[in-house]
Amino acid sequence: MHISEGVLSAPVLVTGAALAAAGISVGLKKMGYEKIPQVAVLSSAFFVASLIHVPIGPSSVHLILNGINGLLLGWLCFPSILVALALQAILFQFGGITVLGVNTVTMALPGLICYYLFGKLVNREGGLLSLAAAFACGFLSVFFSGILVALSLLFTEQSFMSVAKLIVVAHLPVMIIEGIITLFCVAFLKRVKPEVLGGIYGKGP
Amino acid sequence: MESNSLIINLKDTSFSYSGDKLILDLLNFQLHSGERIGLVGPNGSGKTTLFHIIMGLLSPSSGKIELFGKPAHEEKVFREARKKIGLLFQDADDQLFSPTVLEDVAFGPLNLGKSPDEARDIALKTLARLDLFDFENRITYKLSGGEKRLVSLATVLAMDPEVLLLDEPTNGLDDETEEKITNILKGLKLSCIFISHNLDFLFKTTDRIYAMANGKIFLDEALVPHSHVHTHKFGRLPHEHKS
């Protein structure tokens, strides 16, 4: 989910860049040099996974996975997503330089919020609660992203109101799909290799 | 299925990965119903590539492919054919992606439109057929190399295919498991192509052996025993002679 170049106003761009810079610098502080390969290979995996298009009715959407990215990486999801977005901008011009900050925040902030909201729950032994938390994590991360995109449009120009509403509503099916995928993905990781789910710092927030 | 009907027919098929070297070079090959073919060839001769072409995972740069009598140049035809042709990948790590063995084996039947209960049933029966008892809840990622091979074979057999393409099925198996697989495969009444470096295995399971080299396939009529001096891998350890 990203906004193209040229749409947002200067104040919104600057605010986005400032917030992103803050998030990234916390993330970088927490990322020791020896963690770089691990964060990078996981970022590559998320990059590749986001190329997956899943069908939804006659159309298809690509996976976003910022919820699970947040779960695994915590604050490090800021640098991870920044790098992925920069690569997307250079390789196929999705997003761009001036909106990099805004786009990083719209993707990473929900991931981080989900990390704090659900990190502990998801890692709990078995149970419906942990699966519900996984679903909520996928669902809400996209929902929050949608809200942030809508807000950045609204702060740019009042007349974007109907567009902004539509964006949030149109993402409803995406939220459901991301919820389901995150649920099954978390279930997979819990059974196959719980260490991965424990996150980059070991065991949740 | 009438006997002797043409199942796979490659006519003048050529293929290269990146435009330079031809891996398949005007290759002609046919598999008839009921045939059991062994395929040998040096590393890098394109055996695996051939299987991927047959399954429609790679597209030939020229030539014609017919599967079950239908010309196959679009995904739709391949999709139908894949329900009847089972492929075992060379690397067992590529075949298994579900968390548990049961889910992985049931994946194919589910895709064929079976209900979850039926699929579960088929999966359990197929596992039992391969003596893989109590495997259903094992984590695929944690299986040993040999176990991964056997489970991969189960995932293929669970789809009840008419044709089996197995890419080095005995690779990395211990002798016991190898014998087990050999016996299972001998017992199957299917058309098949087995790629293997293990001639012993091919002699037991197939009727005819082809060799692949320079992008083409030859019938290897000269596959007769002969003798020469060689040294042996595990000289002092108990060993059997293969190949």
Next chain:
Amino acid sequence: MESNSLIINLKDTSFSYSGDKLILDLLNFQLHSGERIGLVGPNGSGKTTLFHIIMGLLSPSSGKIELFGKPAHEEKVFREARKKIGLLFQDADDQLFSPTVLEDVAFGPLNLGKSPDEARDIALKTLARLDLFDFENRITYKLSGGEKRLVSLATVLAMDPEVLLLDEPTNGLDDETEEKITNILKGLKLSCIFISHNLDFLFKTTDRIYAMANGKIFLDEALVPHSHVHTHKFGRLPHEHKS
């Protein structure tokens, strides 16, 4: 370095990944200065694991390790040892993590405290030694399988090790590249252990071949030529005899 001094000494070393099956089981193994050892063994027998134990990348559950005469049970000793022991990983993609060949080959020398200019120099010389001219600016992920292997070897040699541990160095190489590597390795005056399934290669490059099985290592004295009847893979096609 005095000849015949003990470089690697494993005493009753045991190891298991997750507590269940012992991969190394009271294993004893010694490498003396100047020795050239080949190591064979079935898939999953623990050859790669053994190398990782020697390098201190995995910790044994019991037993003693001595490297260059010093007992090694803490990271510090291993860190010193790693400067003198070069390990080539089984998967070249794990070894080549830098964007360009030059950076990757210079990575080791830089860590050994060389200046960027010296490191660059060493890298270029090592590449030249392996006939990898004009490789320095190539992108590592775009190299072919054989090229990746050769460059991986360069990254190890650039650290000027006294001991070489190579994990299946000829795996997946075409004949020409294989011969090239064989000749390079024959020419190196180093102590070494080479894991390989390719006996032909081991005969040419090592003095003695050990086999690994059931968590132990055996000296394979019976690796002498013997004769018996067998059939041959490419009966009719031109072929060479290997193993």
Next chain:
Amino acid sequence: MIIEEQFSTGKSLVHSLDPRVKIIVAILFSVVVAVSSNFLALLPALAVSLSLIVLAKLPMRKVFYRLLLVNGLILFLWIFLPFTFKGEALFKIGPLVGTKEGVLYASQITVKCNAILLAMIALLSTTPIFTLGHAMGQLYFPDKIIHLFLFTYRYIHVIFQEYRRLTNAMRIRGFIPGTNLHTYRSYAYLVGMLLVRSYDRAERIHKAMLCRGFHGKYYTLSRFSIKMGDILYLSLMLTAILGLVILQWKAIA
């Protein structure tokens, strides 16, 4: 393949420029155009980026295709903006009234977006990603970001291959994606498997680094030397960008 750098190889003037110069120009140009709002500045900006594309001698069809892909959101805005923007009525479709201001605003966004996109293609996509990484390092971007960036792109290729092999495994077993739970679950497992394998691979890479004496410090070797042509180009582009600023500023005043 989508992760290939389609435009990075070439022999044009733009390809041969110092990557640091290209990055600086791309950033300045994007920022100035993004905050401009007047056609007097935006149209010349579009002309500048078009001429950069011409200079880079890129295959026009591919560039056009890229633009088409990316203009999706813009198209979406065109459906709404003319009708939601208050102002002078310009046209009517049924009960909907399109305003002049709305159309102008949508056009402004379209021009801005495409001007920046074209400049990015001409400047950044014509540089190999690894070179960009090194150049950013020399421009004092945080080194952790640089190494993360380089490592990530390196392993995208390896993981993409693994992804392809796993999807092949799904295809040969008759998997046809649809809107159903089975499809979503299967894709979730695919993602899970990719993550597990990446985790293992990261461990092996870390070991390989330890074996080569890694102790927490990264070095870079790359050197760039700025040439007369680069300086010339840089001054030319800075002048052009300054011109755009003046045009925009005068239009406001």
